[in-house]
């Protein structure tokens with residue numbers, strides 16, 4: 001049985017550049033302040 005981490009398992013975690021709000025698997029705008037969400041779970045290139 002594999003235990004998954006809620007912030008790394010999906011591979012898609014977005015963080016608001018304005019307030020730091022995090023959203024999993026849902027890109028677009030922050031529901032709190034309306035700033036852009038940045039994918040913070042992408043591997044380094």
Ligand SMILES: [Zn+2]
Pocket residue numbers: 016017018019020021030031032033034035
């Ligand atoms: Zn925000």
